[in-house]
Amino acid sequence: MILKSLRLTSFKNHPDSIFEFGERVNCVLGKNGVGKTNLLDAIYYLSFTKSAVGSQDRLAITHNQPAFTLFGQYEELTLAIQFEKGKVKTVKINGQEPDRLSDVIGQVPLVIVLPDDTSMIKEGSEDRRKFFDGALSQFDSEYLKSLMKYNKVLKQRNSLLKVEQGRSLNKKLLETYDDQLIPLAQSISGKRKEMEEVFLPFLQKNYAALHEGNEVPNLKFKSHVGGDFAQQFTANHPKDQIMQRTLLGSHKDDFEFLLDGELIKKFGSQGQQKTFIIALKLALYDFLKERTGKTPLLLLDDIFDKLDDSRIALLVSILLDNKRFQQIFISDARKDRSKELFKSQKAIKFIDL
Template structure:
């Protein structure tokens, strides 16, 4: 999988900009605030139909303009694939593949395998469980359309169940039969999602550990584990047991929408006990494991975006990452950094072809 050309119109801080890329390594260098990360985000946008950093689509339009267009030409299985993402203010976003619009955005997910490593990933450690669930879901959904469909359906029915609980409270009424219909649907979708997540973490954790060991030179022990209500009981029973609580809260307090991941370093939460460097190493290992997982399932080397990845890491950890990048295991890389000399020295060590873009 390679991105050959990229064109931006009114995207974030760019009025009009075009790039032709090297098939291996591409580096965007320049001062903070000049738009390096925005270019990486545009590439992410082409793969996932949304920004990695700002979920409000209209805020990705350049200030004062009425629309944005991100246009990319990818090479996949020796065929050129043209992907366009566009948005006009007040209208729905459009994603086109080779000139044909998608009916459902979910049909596009997984077509362009891609992994991003960014300082924003720190949210996986410091934010709430929703951020970590989104990470699990994004990795699995790239290669499992049934999972994505179950997830969409689960969230739709969950919203309906929550609306019903609010209706009961507002109207001082209750209908167990109607609620049981939603419980049964949520049980069907939720159980399927839980089983896939559980299997995924079991397969994913050894890959993650391998990468963390390489980055840290085996200095610390890290673990990654899955936390879910469904380890304790089936979903129907959980809903029955939490009925009084759900009616009082007016929302569903149990289910796979409450799942989480435990991140531990030497058996302690990394959020509290990990240094900044250890946390960053943990996140990079997590994303490199994601890369391996997606590559194995899709049979294609994902595009890898490294946003400002060399800051706050000691020299030894950086050199370990470079050795990994030097491996032919990786396909096309895009790197952003504030230090042109540092970046060029790093990529020269990989003995791969590269292009430098000074912004």
């Protein structure tokens, strides 16, 4: 996939900007605060209909403006998104509104690396689940539908469990939610387990390419959703009622990140953690390319931060593999560094903000 041009109107600190991109490496350069990350986020928005760095659409609107619009011209299609305060977000694929916003996901496969991605290692399980859910959703539309339905029913079930003191629980309605959640959880967690097995070789290959050593990364999927999950789930009703929320299910799944058999969260250095995350994202790129038959866009925000010179050199040599990668977007606050790193390359476009 190739993004040829992008127009941002009232999107964050881009009041009305038009960008044209090269087909290979695009270096977005400028001081902090000029809108480098926001430009990459706009590209991400078009693939996922949401921000990579913020949870609320209204926060993406330029201050004192009523709405933002994004319009991306790709080689094979156009994507447009508009969000106006107080109204429903609209999306168009080739000028036509899809039946659901989620129909956009997978149209343009995309992988983004952000400075805060190490939170996947340092924080709780939610960020790790989101990573693998995002991976699965880009090539498996049925998985995405199941996940969205699961989250909706889970929210309804949790609301039911939060009954006011003195009121009796509607057990019949609870069983109705159970009948929906149990098979959805079994399907979702089953596909996550499969993802662990098929994704690991991609991760290990990319980590080895980024690190001059013998360290071996690993993944370990942890879930309560097993063969006797239905019985465990219904037997857990009393605990759910006491805690007023659903204690078992796919929303409790986790992926442990390991290096030489130890949790990288506890024993990995800052450089090892950053290398692990980059390897994880490049593994996702290779995985999606193989599964979808499309070449994803690769967005690298402030990618060289916290990497030593040897790792930067390895990463740049990897990115310049024309057979493997196609269109890449790199942001860097240090203009001289990027221009020096890519000075010998012809297919480089520098975008100064």
